[in-house]
Amino acid sequence: MTPLPDPAVHPLDHLALRGKRDAPALVLKDEVLSHEGLNQRVGQLASWLAAQPGAEPGARVATWLGKGLIACIMPLAAVRAGLVHVPVNPVLRRAQAAYILADSGAALLVGNAGRLETLLPGDAAAAAVHDEAAVLAALDAQQPLPPSAALPHSLAAILYTSGSTGKPKGVMLSQANLWLGAISVAHYLGLAADDRVLAVLPLAFDYGQNQLLSAWAAGACAVPLDYLMPRDVVCAVARHGITTLAGVPPLWLRLIECAWPDHAAQTLRRLTNSGGALTPDLVRRLRTLFPAARLFAMYGLTEAFRSTYLDPALINAHPTAIGTAIPFAEVMVVSDAGTAAADGEEGELVHAGPLVAQGYWQDDARTAERFRPAPSFSQMGGIAVWSGDRVRRDAQGLLHFVGRRDAMIKTSGHRVSPQEVEEAALATGLVAEVVALGLPDAALGQAIHLVCRAVPGAGEDDAALRAAMAQDVPAFMLPRAVHWRAALPLSANGKHDRAGLYADLYHALTGRA
Structure with a gap:
């Protein structure tokens, strides 16, 4: 790993000044x-x-x-x-x-x-x-x-991300958040001025935007790509001599099924993954297809940009680990009792340090829920992001993702609010009640399943429901399966019994309880 670049915080627009004047910085379709x-x-x-x-x-x-x-x-x-x-x-x-x-x-x-x-x-x-x-x-x-x-604390961007309930919320990111995030990633990836980064992820996401910012922080070149088919990515890697490719698991699953020219596979120096967990099989296939590339498994959340990465030298032995804290981040595992969790003990991932965002735009209530004082044993202190995600640390100090406390659906690399899907289904006028759930899916990470009670006289028509929803939501938010019920079960507090519905569908799909 190269020495950590100067971490002094400059205004974000100074990233345009870090590269050699005549070296390529941005390759577009026409210039x-x-x-x-x-x-x-x-x-x-x-x-x-x-x-x-x-x-x-x-x-x-x-x-x-x-x-x-x-x-x-x-x-x-x-x-x-x-x-x-x-x-x-x-x-x-x-x-x-x-x-x-x-x-x-x-x-x-x-x-x-x-x-x-x-x-x-x-x-x-x-x-x-x-x-x-x-x-x-x-x-x-x-x-x-x-x-x-x-100034470092001044607001630079508001990135909208879906919550587990309600409408998308705007995460407020400062100059320092984005600048230090770019420096951190450029450092631990080992980006250099001769690197070419293919930016295939959406620029509205923190992971996608950082493809550009970290490249420019290293004086390297970014090649943005809007692609229709996985083959387009393969062709772009070959055409531009790409050295760095970021992706999410559903994209990797499609890319490993493509025919890769030997020279294209060999130019890749590093692959980075976030937005979903890698599986041992996917790690093995990526390492086989791209033997010259270092594979970085990472974990992050928009509220703190990026939290952890796994040293690529460890990924063969620990393919499901999410690693350790990135530079400028303190990552803690907090037990349910509020203490530092012991090795092997499950707890909540809490992130402190200068990468922590400034809260949610015009939403004090949700800000207070997620952005709270760091635990007493924190070294960096200040306001921390309490992620709601459950992790454990093994005896070697590596973190392992356990599960999400909330009901967020993570499909095709997107964070989808169940409530937003449910509102779209209800807006069609075809369903009277609906619950959206994310069930495990090998290709998507999670597939969206709807459990619905039809409006009397509307009929139970899967195709009609999908077609009507498609008028208002993108394809990744459409249900993979629709399950019609005469009535939806309720929990003791009168709400839809999401846990019971999930258990029933999971058992029906897998045969396991």
């Missing part, structure tokens, strides 16, 4: 930017942003875009203009984008024409809407703004 060109474009976009009506200091600018120039440089340009970036996942539909725009109070929205045309009157709330093509056309005429002097 390649050097690090000098990256800084130039960041400055020009920042200048355009600052000139827009409503672009007061701290105002939110939202993007609803694929991985073009604007989406890639907005995290830095917004900071340079004194604004806060709110990326909207491009796979989200109109209603979900409208909720994020309204909740964040976005003053500006930049999107492509196709997505903007789906918005109904009032969907953009108070945001001034700008077409991506028009913004690109305006950049050359802008005099670039110089690098900013934003």
